[in-house]
Amino acid sequence: MANTATATASDAATPGSMGDVRRSNLALVLGTVAQSPAGFHLTRAQIAAATGLTKASVSSIVLDLLEAGILHEIGLNPQGERGRPGVGLELNPARGVMGMEINVDYIAAGATSLSGTVVVQEIRERDNRDTASGPVMAALASLAAEVRAAAAAKGMEVLGGGLAVPGLVDAGSATVITAPNLGWVDVKLDVAQLLPGLPLGVTLFNEANAAALAELAHGPHRKQDFLFISGEVGVGGGLVIRSELFTGPEGHAGEVGHIVVDPEGRPCSCGGTGCLETIAGQDAIFAAAGIEGKRQARSESMSALMEALAAEKPDAVLAVQRAGRSLGVAIASTSRVTNIRAVVLGGHFAVLEHWLRPPLVESLSKYAPGKILPENITTAAVGEGGALLGAAGSVVRSLLEAPHRLHS
Template identity: 65%
Template sequence: MRLPAPAFRESVAPGSMVDVRRSNLALVLGAIAGSDPGLHPTRAQVSAATGLTKASVSSLVLDLLEAGLLRELGLTARGERGRPGVGLALNTLRAVMGMEINVDYIAAGVLDLSGTILFKEVRECDNRGAQPDSVLAELALLAARARSTVGEQGVEVVGGGLAVPGLTGPGRARILAAPNLGWTDVDLDLGALLPEAPLVVSLFNEANAAALAELRHRPGDDADFLFVSGEVGVGGGLVVGGELFTGPAGNAGEVGHVVVDPGGNRCSCGGTGCLETVAGQDAIFAAAGLPPGTGRSAAMRSLLDALAGGNAQARAAVERAGTHLGIAVASTARVMDIGAVVLGGHFAVLDEWLKGPLLAGLARYAPGRVADGDVTVAAAGEWGAVLGAAGSALRSLVDAPYLLQE
C-alpha cells in the first residue's frame, strides 16, 4: 500500500492535539485513497500501513465515515483464516468538479472521490475579448447542470477547481493576465461557481492544472517532472516531489518564456526570443507557411497533413520548435534539477515529429540529464486541465479531511 502525502501541516501557530488529530485523519484517508484501486483496505491494513494502532485507526475511520468521506464495503478476505475485515473505500457519493475557461471553449467535469469521472461536458464558444462576468456566468450554468446531473444519482459536489489560460494570484481568485483571452487583472467570484459547496473553489493556471492531472497518472509518490504544454502560447507546470511547484507568487513554470534565441523575435510578453516565439502555435504555423487556425483542431490537422505529406517547410518548422524546446527544457532541468519531461497540448500531438529534435537539443544542451525514456506524452490528453483542477480539489480534501467534519 502506498503511503499518502505528508501529514503534519506547517504552521506558525501553536500546535495542539487537534493538529495531531487532523494529521492522522489525513494519514488514514491518504492511505485508503492511495491504496491500489479495487483493493479496499481494512482498518487492520491501514493500521499496518500507517503505523497507527488499531484503536487509533478505528477512531479515525469513524470520524471519516461520519464526515461522509469513507464508506464501508462488505467483509473482505473471505476464505482466509481469521475474522474477515471490513473493506474501506472513499465515498463515491462525494465528488469534486474541475472547470476550465479557455480561448474557444468552457468545460466542466466531475470526479468522485475515488477519481472516477462521472460527468464531462464542453461548450464551444469564443471567449476572446469576452466579458469575464458573462463567461463566468456561462460556466456557472454548465457547473449547475453538471451538479444536478450527478445529483440525481445522489452524488454531492463538495469542492472544485478552475483552470484558466493565464497568470493567477495573488489570493487565488484573481487573473493577473490572460493574454489570449484579452483579460487583465480580473477578480473572479469563484464562490458563484459552486454555491453552497462546503469547500472553496481554487484557481489554477491551465498548464499547472494539466501538470497535476499528469501527476495522478504517474506511478510512485515522488514524481518530479516538467510539464510543457503547447497551445497558442506555451505553458508549463513544475512538479517537484509530487507537489506542484508554484513559486512565491504562484506563477512558476512559465517555460514558454525561457529565452531560447537571444537574437530572436519579440514575444507577446514583451521579452525577446522566448520559447513561445518559436514553439507556440502561431509561430509554428507561420514558419510552416500555414495560415494560423482559429479553431485549434482544424488548424492542427492541416499541419499534421503537411507533415505526413512530407512538406519540408512544415517539418523544418516543427524541427526548429523541437530543438528550441530542447534548449528551454535543458535550462529548466539544470535550474530545477529535474530529469523528466511530459509533453502536452500540440507538443503531444506533434510528438512523432517533435521528439527527435527535442532529444537532440537535450543531448546538445544538457547531455546526460534527461534520458530518452524520460520524455513522455501527456496521458490526460485534452481533459488535462479539467481533470487536474478537479484532482487538486480531491487532493486538498485528502490532505485536510477535517474541513468536511461536522
C-alpha cells in the same frame, strides 16, 4: 507512521490541542484508506495496525468520516486478517469533485470521483481572446451546471472544484495576475458562481501546474523529477522535484513558454521578445505553416496542420521542426538550472510528437548533451484532460489533508 492519538502533557495544557490531534487523526485515517492499493479495502483493524492508533480511536474516526459521507463501507474483507473478516472501507464513490478549465479557445468541465475516475467531462470550443472575464465565467458556470447535473444523475454529489487558467494566479484571492493570451491582468474571479453552495468551494490553479499534478498522480513519473510542458495557444510548464510541484517563492516557477530562445525574435504577449511561445505556441505554428488558426475552430486548425504534415508540405514541416528545435533550447536551459532529467510533453506537443521529436532530440543533444536522454522524453499519460484532472485532484488532496472542513 507515527502514532498521533495521544497528546503530550504540554499539548494538553494548550487550548485547542485536542482538537488539533483529532483533525490530524482524521487526515491520517482518511489518507491511509485513500492510499490503499486498488481493489483492496482496509478494515478498521488494518487501519489501526497501519497507523498505530487504537482500534477504539479508529472506529470513532471512521464513524465521523462515514457520517460526513467521505468514506463508504463495502462488504466484508477477508484479506490479511485472522478470524472473522471485518468490513472494508473505501472513498465514497457517491462523492466527487469537479475540474474546470478556461483556455484561449475553449472552456471545459469534468466531474471525477474522489479516487480520480472521470464520471462526466465536457469541452466546449469558445474564443476567449481579449474577452472580459464576466462572459467567460458565465459561460463556464453554465457548462459546470450541466456537468454537475449529469454527475448527479449518475448518483454523484460534487463537493468542490478547481479552476485552471493559462496564466499566473494568486489562489488565495482568486486573482489572475496575468494571462497574456486571454488579455487578463489583475482580474479577480468570482469562482463561487461556478459551483454555488458547495462545502469545499472552488480553488484557482495555473493550467500547466494542474496538468503537471495530474501527470504526477496518474503517469509513470511518480518518484521522478520532471518538467511538464503544456502546449496550447501559449506554452506553460510545471516543474516537479522530488515528487512535489515546485512553484518557487511566489508560486510562478516553471514558465518555460517565456524562456528566450531567439533574442532577435518576435514580440511576445508577455511583453518580452523572442520567447519560446512565439515559435512553439499553437498560433505561432499555425501561422508559420500557413494555417489561419485564429479564424477557425481549434480542432479544424489542428486537423489542417496534421494533414499538411502527412502530405509533407514544406511550410508545415519547417514550422514544426523550428518549434521542436526551439523547445529543445528551452528544455536545455531549464535542465541546466534545475538538473531535471525527464520531460513530459502535453497539449499539441504530444499531438505533434512524431514530427516534433527528431528536431527536439537533436537540439537537446547539441545544447545539453547527455542531460536528458531520448527515452526520458515522453507524452502525457492523461491526454488533453490533464488540467481538469489536476485541478480536481488538488481539491481531493486538500480534502484528504483536512477532512474536518467537510465534517464540520
